[in-house]
Amino acid sequence: MILYFSGTGNSQRAAVQMAEQLGDELVSINRQIKDGTAGTFTSERPWVFVMPTYSWRVPRLVEEWMEKARFEGSREAYFVLTCGGSVGNAAPYAAGLCGRIGLTFRGLAGVAMPENYLALGPTPSEEECRALMEAARPRIARLAEMVSAGKRFPAEPATMVGKLESGPVNPLFYRFYVHDKGFTVSDACISCGRCAARCPLNNIRYEGGRPVWQGSCTHCMACIGGCPTSAIEYKKVSQGRHRHYVMDDALCWGNEAAQ
Incomplete structure (x- = not known):
């Protein structure tokens, strides 16, 4: 079973x-978290957890969800972490x-993909994102082949920087940087509601037609x-930077976020 957060x-x-x-089943963790559902999952095939790298580890909200969910059947678990740079020393965690x-x-294997972290710094152009x-794709295909063959993902030696990033830096990054105080919305907002529909933590509500x-x-x-409308x-x-969004909303959330 392939379970993903994106x-x-x-x-x-x-x-x-x-x-x-x-040829495996696909499950959106986004939807599970948004609905407040931990759930029980059953698979005789290995579990493959796919997600972005957050502060050089598995995202905290995904980790918390996994600790509440039940996984029955196969006991083998693979992790695929997409990243714009490095996964640090995420594997031991x-x-x-x-x-x-x-x-x-x-x-655990990292897959380099377009940087989308608009709250931190530069992002690639649309053309660069497509190329990335x-x-x-070949890297992802090789990882799937290893899962199919029952092979363990090869361990990559952790650097001292990686150990620091995934170790003491991780909780400090969450504490001092991961918050929503920097978000603003301009008059370009059309009150479409998509931001609220896509928020996995149900953290956005509308007041006077604005998020x-x-x-x-x-x-x-x-x-x-x-x-x-790039109103946020x-x-x-984030000003003047390319916004990378390639999510299939209907697949992830259902029809309400895809309107």
């Missing part, structure tokens, strides 16, 4: 490709998560990346 579509694209190649929920860790997504953030944010960038900004960092 903010703007990179990880969804990787998960869809793996599901098609493996994913292995620890597997230990806590009774799964056997079969490795296409370049990622208002409620203080519980994971920086998935779905709201700003997918805004059809994050401080001054």
Whole structure:
């Protein structure tokens, strides 16, 4: 079973490709988290968890969801983390998560895809994003082949920088940087409601026809990346930058986010 979490579509694209190649079932973790559903899942095939790298680890909200969900059948778990740069030293933390929920860790692999983190810095152009997504396909295909063959993802040596990023930097990054205080909305807003429909934490509500953030944010960038009129900004960092959004909303959320 392929279970994925995705903010703007990179990880969804990787998960869809793996599901098609493996002929396996695809499940949106986004929808599970948004609906407040932990759920019980059953698969005789290995579990493949696909998601973006958040502060050089598995996203905290996904980790919390996995600790509440039940996984029956196969005990083998693979992790595929999309990233704009590095996955740091995420593997030992994913292995620890597997230990806590009774799964056997079969490795973690990073897949370089377009940077979408508008709250942090530069993002690639649309043309560069297309090239990066296409370049990622052979890597994803190789990972699917390893899962199909029952091979463990090869471990990559962690650098000292990676250990720092995934270690002490991770909680500090969440504490001081991952919040929604920087989001603003301009008069270009058309009150379409898509940002609220796409928010996995139900953190956006509308007041006077405008989105208002409620203080519980994971920086998935779905709201700003997918805004059809580019009305949402994050401080001054996002101004003039390309918004990468390739999510199939109907596949991820159902029809309400795809209107």
